[in-house]
Amino acid sequence: MIRRGLLFVIIVAALALAPPATAERLIVSLSTHRVLINSNFTGTELVLFGAIELADPDILDRRGYDVVVTVRGPQRNFITRRKAQVLGIWINAESREFVEVPAYLAVSSNRPFAEIAETEFLRRSRIGIDYNILTQRIGTDIADVVPQDPFRVGFVRVMRAEGMFSETPNGVTFLSSTHFRTTVPIPGSAPTGTYEVETLLIANGALVTRETTAVEVVKQGFEALVAQAARDQRLAYGLLTALLALLTGLFASLVFRRD
Amino acid sequence: MRRLERRRPFGPERAHVSIYLPIAELPVNLFVILGLGIAVGFISGMFGVGGGFLMTPLLILTGVPPAVAVASVPSNMAANSMSGTISYWRKRLVDIALGLVLLSGGVVGTAAGVWVFGVLRRAGQLDLAVSLSYVVLLGIVGSLMLTESVRAILRAQRGEPPVVRRPGTHAWFHGLPLKLRFRQSRIYVSAMPVTAIGFAVGFLGALIGVGGGFMLIPALIYLMRVPTTVAIGTSLLLVLVTNLIATVLHAVENRTVDAVLAFTLMIGGVVGAQFGARAGQAMRAEQLRLLLALLVLAVGVRVGVDLITRPADPFSVVATETFQ
Known part of the structure; x- marks a missing residue:
């Protein structure tokens, strides 16, 4: 009797928790x-x-x-800065960091x-x-703020x-x-x-x-290559860009030589 | 100048031929960038300066992030000054000794400039530092050049001979030790002020993305009393070397050199420089200097106005690790 009652409770609970059999599917x-x-x-x-x-x-x-x-x-970190007028000049006064936000x-x-x-x-x-999470670093805390927060806005x-x-x-x-x-x-x-x-x-x-x-x-092909080189082969990338400048200048002076 | 956020570039709806910048991570109109290269190259060829003081703010106006603009312009300046250096070299108008002493300061200055650039970028005050430097620097250089060239033009109108060189006048720094004789420039001067000038040019070049020619040429002519043509030739050499170093250092230190942007600018630049040089030779020297002075002042005033007018949006956003 007790076991049958328990079984009944389990079945009812399972039916309540599981999605109804007639539920829609989304494709x-x-x-x-x-x-x-x-x-x-x-x-x-x-x-x-x-x-x-x-x-x-x-x-x-x-x-x-x-x-x-x-x-x-993808999630990135951003710094949001607010300008304020100091001695007549608009400078970045306050800033907030947004941590791992889309x-x-x-x-x-x-x-x-x-x-x-x-x-x-x-x-x-x-x-x-407004209801997506945009976490900010506030002091030592990392949390989202109300949608009306001026930095969030x-x-x-x-x-x-x-x-x-x-x-x-x-x-x-x-x-x-x-x-x-x-x-x-x-x-x-x-x-x-x-x-x-x-x-x-x-x-x-x-x-x-x-x-x-x-x-x-x-990024694909050449664009991916350049971005990767700039990131992973910094010195070679810098030297290559410098060489490119030298060659372009040299080439121009040969092509346009008038004397 | 003042916004660090990425502005909407010349968008796809307007661009017919666009090119994607892999480091700046945005598409730009190919013709806008080539046009900028040609226009600045023209000015560069006409006045014998690099033109970085024009190129950097113009690039930022087209939507290129300042960090990328400042780091990518030096290679463009190097390409422009390379062809200039070669042509002055052939005419034996480059003072190697003077160039080397200037370079000793210039190399240190460039390294210091790249380092300070990184510090300011992290502190969020890069755009302010760049803008203020522009206003002060362009304001001073522009005003000095303007007064000088107006005087020269007035003298020419009165029929007096142009006074380019006043031998015998001595400034305070002529009393400094470590004196060196620079034969080609026909000057006998201490190495200390020369190194200091080199340092300043290298430092500002790396920090705010200007080639430095517009400061170096007047400094050599008016302070060091170097003949104008040798001053231009030597300045070209220094601008070439410091900008090559700046390119490598920016690539290593800040990772914001966009090779695609740089190359597009170079192509436009070397073409524009040829036409500029021809236009420049057809004009009188003092008129040329007056025009350059007005141009320098105009850029300085434009940046200054931006600093004091209320920004359209007081908020700006910058990704901290865009170039990860």
Whole structure:
């Protein structure tokens, strides 16, 4: 009797914890998983297609789906400085260090975040630039601050102006009730590294499922060679650049010699 | 000058032929960079100066990060002065002895400049130091050149003979020990002020990305009383060597030399320099100096105005390990 009761409790608990059998599945496909930077790279655009696979077609009638796609670039450290007027001159007065924050951040959704879910959910699911974690070094602590923090606001504004951070509340387009697409702009000055692409499927303000994939942005061929040489073979690289200058000057004086 | 953040470069929407800079990590318009090389090369050839004082701020305006601009311009200056040095060498207008003494100070100055550059960059005050140096340096040199050239032009209008060399006048440093005779320059002077001038030129060249010719030539002519043509020839040699050293040191110490940017500038520079040299020979010396003075002053004032006007955004962002 006791054992049977225990079994019943376990089954109920398992049913409660496991996703319901009728849950939707999210299938996401990116136009590429590798962005190659070569000599004529000026930026590119990734296209993301998504499909919501329904176990039970009737479910659709009850739910309106929302999709949020967040792309987080490689983590870098940044110093944000604030200028102040000292003796009539604008100089860098205060500074804050942002530690291991995404150097690229793009959030797009099918409608404004505030309409999709409540603030608490947005914060927990890191939806929107405000709710993505941008850790700062404050004294000995490393922590994120409130979205209204002036340094955070300043940092985000500069990153947005450079095209590194973006929010597009109408960036996700539903092609049908279960198919959507969005584009992710990768600017020419985008940092190299791994870009994590997270797609959230939301219904009635609650998370249904999520799917993550990644894109690699890498320098290719000559560009990769130069960058690697500048980093690993510093002396040889410097000497080679100096030699290049000598030869260019020599060549010019031979070509343009008039006497 | 004043912004350390990467500004949006001449974006892809405007660029027809763009080229990706692997160290600056951004695409730039190939024709803009070539054009800059040609324009500055023209000025360089016309006045016999490197033109770094123009190139560095112009590059920063096109969106190249200051750290990359300052470190990449020296190799461009070296290429420009290489062809100049060769042509002055052929005419025997390079004073090797004077050049070597200048270099002894110049090498130390360059190393010190690269080191201070790194310290200031880490402290976040590089852009301020560069801007202030520009204002002070260009202001002083520009004003001195302006007064001198206006006087020379007025003298020429009154029909008086040009006074280039005033033998017999003695400045305070003529009393210093370690006197050396520089035959080609026809001067007999202590090695100490010569080394000091070399140091200053090397230091500023590495620190703020200027070739130093615009300071060295007036210093040699007016302080050391070296004949103008020998002053230019010797200055070219010094600018060549200090900039080669600066290139190597920046590559080793700061890792911000962009070879693709440098080479594009070099190509434009050597072409522009040829036309500049021809244009320069068609003009009178004092008019040339007046033009250069106005140019130097204009750049100084432009940088100064930037320092005192309220920035569009008081915040700036720089990646601390972009060049990892």
